[in-house]
Amino acid sequence: MDKFKILVTEHIADAGINLLKSQPDVELTYDPELFRDFNKILSIIHEYDALITRSGTPVTEELFERAKRLKVVGRAGVGVDNIDLDAASRRGILVVNAPTGNTLAATEHTMGMMIAAARQIPYAHNSLMIEKRWDRKKFMGVELAGKTLGIIGFGRIGSRVAIRAKAFDMKVIAYDPYIKKEKAERLGVELVDELDELLKRSDIITVHTPLTEETKNMITKKEIEKxxxxxxxxxxxxxxxxxxxxLYEALVSGKVRAAAIDVFAKEPATDNILLKAPNIVVTPHIGANTYESQTNVAVIIANQVLAALRGEEVEFAVNAPYEDTAAAKVLKPFMELAEKLGLFAVQVACSRSKEITLEFRGDLGEDTSPLVTAFLKGFLQKIVDIPVNLINAPFLAKEKGISVVEVKRPEGINFKKLIRVSCKSDRGEFTIAGTVMDDKFPKIVEINGFLFDLTPEGKLLLIKNIDVPGVIGKLGSILGKYSVNIAGFQLGRTEKGKEAKGVILVDDDVPAEAIEEIKKIPEIMEVKQITLS
Structure with missing residues (x-):
């Protein structure tokens, strides 16, 4: 039988190589120094069905142009900066990675750094080892037992840190707006609703979130003061x-007793300001550097590549192959709509819902699974800490215990084709519906029974208020005070003077202080900031 030809251009752990060698349907070429000779890679890549790399091999559009047989690229690690994902997707080539291989390594490094910071271990070591001083009184630490640990981000790593912290007799609280309370309760962890509450209550705070627009500079001087x-x-x-x-200023002032940092905004970080700070423990981004984690990564990526080649389910796809078919073109705007509805719903009310209903009205095809997958892609972006796409979204939803119920109905009175999302939460039922105008333009047309004509993109505030004069003026004054430009405003209501829904389109993120001021307006019942880009 014909064998799958796999090329490995960089070093990966023996466990992964041995796994590939043991497969009867695989012909392996393992040349761990080949990444240094890109021209040679270009000259032979046409022979291979799969390519496995780390970060040193440039997987460019030129490479893809020459890779006539290539079906999958495996990145033995998390980052894919060296891979042209757009070029891969255009050619229907899967890119897979191994985001879970370093989970335990990062978890244990967190615990080690926590203890080192609390007990000043590196400073005591240097004092004795380098300065030859026996200064026991100088290095007075604090115990973990009895302290409150605040975990920001309760995903794969955060939840495992919680388990280990509880073994140290710590009280653990967590903030993650996209994690179900049941998960935290099973681990004996209190899930708080607001970040501010975690900041105020915690003796030790550790972050375990991806770096996104939402989390960049999540902790600044303002948060540290709390x-x-x-x-x-x-x-x-x-x-x-x-x-x-x-953080540097807080360490100098003593507001922050100690810090432990493994990652930096710009790396290598040999001239970072934090290297001059007192009471800080730093390491050069080694959270994943264990023999075991490198073995795990090698085995995971080998299995991912094999699954892709054999047409089996792939867990950690980074891109989605592009299929330029007539059916895909017709369905594409509705898939874009479904994705935006998912992204909207998860930020408003559905993040912890166990069951979500998708109602499809009108002729949206016999197979609506692409629409469900697109919805999940949008929905999961705010819940998981790995890239979500049309390939891995169903798997990740299953892993999270998210159930989607599909309901198909005839076309409606107002719109021939419509997608409606509904879910139940602690605050009751939430619904949002949308359609596509002129076969091109996705529109949100209903939120909780209130009618809108909203293009789902950019940043917005969703307001629930009592429909009385003066509310819009008060909102505008507060946003103007914080230099937030209003790009548009829409009001949905069922009856004058009763409850209304307002959508304010804004050009910039609305500061937390502005949100708090808006909440204090007597007529405002609820306000949510939503990002749809």
Whole structure:
């Protein structure tokens, strides 16, 4: 039988190589130094069905043009900066990675850094080892037992940190607006609704979120001021989540007792300002550097590549192959709509719902699974800490225990084709519906029974208020005070003077202080900030 030809251009752990060698349907070429000779790779890539790399091999459009047989690229690790994902997608080539291989390594590094910061271990080591001083009184630490640990981001790593922290007799609280309370309760962790509550209550705070627009500079001077005096801060996740200048000042002032940092906004970080700060433990982004994690990564990526070649389910696809078919072109605007509805719903009310209903009205085809997948792609972007696409979205939803119920109905009175999302949460039922205008333009046309004509893009505020004069003026004054430009406003209501829904389109993120002021307007019942881009 014909064998799958796999080329490995960089070093990966023996466990992954041995797994590939043991497959009867695989012919393996393992040349771990080949990445240094890109021209040679270009000259032979046409022979291979799969390519496995780390970060050193440039997987460019030129490479894809020559790779006539290539079906999958495997990145032995998390980052895919060296791979042209658009070029891969256009050619229907899967790109897979191994985001879970370093989970335990990062978890244990977090615990090690936490103890090192609390007990000043590196400073005591240097004092004795380098300065030859026996200064026991100088290095007075704090115990973890009895302290409150605040975990920002309760995904794969955050939840495992919680388990280990509880073994140290710590009280653990967590903030993650996209995690179900049941998960935290099973682990004996209190899930708080607001970040501010975690900041105020925690003795030690550790972040375990991806770096996104939402999490960049999540911890700045403003957030640090809300923390307890003498708090300990950790970042073993991604550089840029904690503002480095503000952390430096807090360490100098003593507001922050100690910090432990493994990741930096710009790496290598040999001249970073934090290297001059007192009471800080730093490591050069080694959270994933264990023999075991490298073995895990190698095995995961080998299995992912094999599954892709054999046409089996792939868990960690980074891109979605592009299929330029007539059916796909017709369905594409509705898939874009479904994705935006998912992104909207998860930010408003559905993030912890166990069951979500998708109602399809009109002729949207016999097979609506692409629409469900597109919805899940949007919905999951705010819940998981790995890239979501049309390939891995169903798998990730299953892993999260998210159930989607499909309902098909005839075309409606107002719109021939419509997608409606509904879910139940602690605050009751939430619905949102949309359609496509002129076969091209997705529109949100209904939110909780209130009618709108809303293009689902950009940033907006969703307001629930009592429909009385003066509310819009008060909102505009507050936003103007914080230099937030209003790009548009829509009001949905069922009856004058009763409850109404308002959507304010804004050009910029609305500061938390502005949101708090808006909440204090007597006529405002609820306000949510939503990003649809």
């Amino acid at each position: 923390m307890k005096d003498g708090v300990i801060l950790l970042n073993i996740a991604r550089g840029g989540i904690i503002n480095e200048e503000d």
